[in-house]
Amino acid sequence: MSTVTEARPAPQPQSEEADEWRTAQAQFDEAAEIIDLEPELREVLRDVQREFTCHFPVQLDDGSVRVFTGYRVQHNINRGPAKGGIRYHPDVSLNEVKALAMWMTWKCAVVNIPFGGAKGGIIVDPRQLSRSELEHMTRRFATEISILIGPDRDIPAPDVNTDGQIMAWIMDTISMHMGYSVTACVTGKPIEVGGSLGRVDATGRGVMLCALAAMEHLGMKPHQSRVAIQGFGNVGSVSARLLEEAGCTVVAVTEDYGGIYNPLGISVKRALEYRAREKSLKGFPGAEEVSNHDLLGVDCDVLVPAAIGNQLTSRTAPSVKAKLIVEGANGPTTPEADAVFRQKGVFLVPDILANAGGVTVSYFEWVQDLQSFFWSEHEVNQKLGAIMQRSFREVLQTALEKKIDMRMAAYCQAVHRVAAATRDRGLYP
Numbered sequence: 001m002s003t004v005t006e007a008r009p010a011p012q013p014q015s016e017e018a019d020e021w022r023t024a025q026a027q028f029d030e031a032a033e034i035i036d037l038e039p040e041l042r043e044v045l046r047d048v049q050r051e052f053t054c055h056f057p058v059q060l061d062d063g064s065v066r067v068f069t070g071y072r073v074q075h076n077i078n079r080g081p082a083k084g085g086i087r088y089h090p091d092v093s094l095n096e097v098k099a100l101a102m103w104m105t106w107k108c109a110v111v112n113i114p115f116g117g118a119k120g121g122i123i124v125d126p127r128q129l130s131r132s133e134l135e136h137m138t139r140r141f142a143t144e145i146s147i148l149i150g151p152d153r154d155i156p157a158p159d160v161n162t163d164g165q166i167m168a169w170i171m172d173t174i175s176m177h178m179g180y181s182v183t184a185c186v187t188g189k190p191i192e193v194g195g196s197l198g199r200v201d202a203t204g205r206g207v208m209l210c211a212l213a214a215m216e217h218l219g220m221k222p223h224q225s226r227v228a229i230q231g232f233g234n235v236g237s238v239s240a241r242l243l244e245e246a247g248c249t250v251v252a253v254t255e256d257y258g259g260i261y262n263p264l265g266i267s268v269k270r271a272l273e274y275r276a277r278e279k280s281l282k283g284f285p286g287a288e289e290v291s292n293h294d295l296l297g298v299d300c301d302v303l304v305p306a307a308i309g310n311q312l313t314s315r316t317a318p319s320v321k322a323k324l325i326v327e328g329a330n331g332p333t334t335p336e337a338d339a340v341f342r343q344k345g346v347f348l349v350p351d352i353l354a355n356a357g358g359v360t361v362s363y364f365e366w367v368q369d370l371q372s373f374f375w376s377e378h379e380v381n382q383k384l385g386a387i388m389q390r391s392f393r394e395v396l397q398t399a400l401e402k403k404i405d406m407r408m409a410a411y412c413q414a415v416h417r418v419a420a421a422t423r424d425r426g427l428y429p
Contacts, residue, residue, distance in 0.1 A: 017334050018310045020099035026335050028102070031411035034404065041419050048098050050074040054144040058137045061130050068137060072120040072145045074154060075101040078421040081152055082118035083108060083359060085159025085188075086141075086166075092121035096309070100330055104359070106414035107352040111391045113363045118154050120145065126161050138166050142173040149174065151184035151370065157362050158188040160308065164200075168193050184369035187362035196365035198380035199358075203328070204238025204306075205381065206357020209388040210349045211239075211302060211326045212246055217396060218324060218347055220301060222247035226263075228300040228322070229253045230292055231307030232271075232281065235328045235355065239304055240268045248302070253281070254295045260287035261298055296320055305332035312337040320346065327351035333407075342405055350407035352414060353395055360387050 025046055032042045052072045057065050071094055074082040084104040097119045105117030122141055126134055148154050158167055167186045171193060174185045183194030191197065198205075215222060227248045229236045232255040240250050250268055252261040260266060260281050274284050282289070290298065296311065297319035305311050306328030312320070314336035325341065325348040327333065332351065333341075341348055361384055368374045375383075399409035 017313055017336055019095060020309055020331050021095035023310075023331060023334055024099035024102045027407070027411055028415065030335075031408055031415045034402065034408060035412050035416055035419075037415065037419055041422060044422060045076065045415065045418060048073050048075045048101055049077065050148070051094065051098060052145065052148060053094065054141070056140050056144050058133065058140055060133050068122055068124055068141070070120065070122040070141045070144060071097045072148055072154070073097045073101040073118060074148070075117040076105045076418060076422070077116035077154075078425055079109060079116055079418060080114035081116065082154040083115035083157070083362065084118035084120065085157045086120040086122075086162050086170075087159035088122050088124050088126045088161040088166075090123060090125045092123045097121050103330055103352055105418060106411060107356045107359055109414035109417040110352050110395065110410050111356045111360055111387055112417065113360060113387075115155075115359070115363065118156075119159075120156060121159075134166075135169055138169045139173045142170040143177070146174055146177055149185060151182060151366070155184070155362070155366060156186045157358070164188055164190045164195060184366050187365040187369075189365070194365070194369045196361055196368055196380060197375070197377035198384065199361045199365055200234065201238045201242075202361035202380075202384060203235045203355050203358030204240075205242060205384060206360065206388050207235065207239040207304060207306065207326055207328045207354050208242035208246065209357070209385060210354045210392055211243060211304070211324070213389060213392040213396075214324055214326065214347060214349050215302070220324065223249075225249070225301040226251045226265075226299070227302040227304065228261075228295055228298050229304040229306055229328075230295050230311060230332075231255065231305065231329060232259065232275070233306070235358075236304065236306035237268070237272060239306060239328055241272070243302075243304075244268045251300055252290055252295050252298050254290060254292045254307075255281060258282070258289055258291050259295060260284045261290040261295070262287040263299065302326065304328050307332070310334060312341075314340065317341060320344075323347065325349070327354045330355065338405070338407060348406055349392075350410050353391060353406070353410045356391070357384055357388060360384055 054070050057067050100119035101117045108115040167189045171186045175181045189195040225248050227250050229240050232253045249265040253259050302324045303322035309331035312333040317337035317340035395410045
């Protein structure tokens with residue numbers, strides 16, 4: 001395998017390096033340079049098409065009123081309706097949502113599904129709200145963004161701290177406005193209201209498929225490989241379970257408040273059962289505690305950052321011992337960290353490929369809703385496997401031909417497809 005080496009850049013100030021929008025634009029600029037994209041298309045594609053900010057009041061259980069801030073951003077819709085999740089987190093910002101929307105455009109393009117990229121979020125810690133308050137906030141936000149979303153325009157999905165129940169509330173709110181059920185206006189819904197079998201595991205399954213494909217390329221045997229996973233939510237826990245089933249030894253997992261490490265291996269099933277019972281991994285028998293930061297440097301062969309963005313930076317990248325990184329989270333690696341990994345010869349499967357399993361099965365759900373014809377879980381997993389494996393092979397071939405890393409190969413593939421659609425459609429009027 002050819003690798004690209006370059007001088008390690010001077011560390012950026014942490015606040016600048018942690019700006020997701022700066023990262024997204026820098027990654028796009030590098031790919032645009034490699035494929036020699038026309039200046040006018042660079043100008044169009046390096047910014048978002050629409051950014052919507054709303055401030056909306058919600059009455060809390062105690063009768064008081066709190067004003068929340070929410071965002072919905074559409075980056076590009078030249079290949080189809082906008083697609084992207086909605087996250088609830090105290091650190092949500094417009095720049096973060098813009099970056100995530102751009103990454104969604106590339107993610108849809110790299111697996112060649114007919115969507116553009118969007119993202120949304122509310123600045124909130126949902127754990128501080130009651131179920132009733134969460135529902136009222138969700139329905140009010142859905143009303144605010146109803147001018148943008150719909151099955152032919154923009155289709156939200158779950159993201160950080162959101163789930164099928166929240167998608168069901170959004171779908172019901174839009175349906176009440178329309179006067180009939182609009183099941184295809186969101187994806188990631190419960191099965192009973194138009195959700196797809198296989199959707200819950202889809203992102204983690206995609207991570208597993210990419211990890212195994214990369215291991216095969218690198219000559220790594222699953223039963224001889226140790227895996228560390230940062231983030232034990234939906235993506236991380238499913239990735240851990242499926243990689244363990246494939247023969248890998250999971251040696252460390254962490255969640256919001258830290259996690260556990262055992263060099264001899266951790267039973268993922270037991271860890272999930274323990275967490276369900278104790279509400280955290282703290283005190284898990286037969287393992288030592290490890291922080292989210294320290295997990296990145298544990299002795300392992302495969303590292304799966306599946307938590308939040310900006311975890312692998314110029315400060316943390318030098319301590320990484322893994323020879324393979326598979327990005328389960330969106331934007332976990334800064335450009336400065338990428339440069340360090342290229343220098344160290346680390347093989348990295350980027351987020352816009354590795355975690356595209358979720359949006360791929362969201363696409364399947366949207367198609368099933370529009371047809372009112374649903375597939376078995378076996379069919380969903382079979383179709384997902386075919387798309388992820390084909391996409392991995394295409395990106396790997398581009399990386400080897402152009403002698404670039406997998407991130408830039410995926411970007412080149414994606415940007416080329418979106419630019420071609422933009423070029424073919426032309427400018428209106």
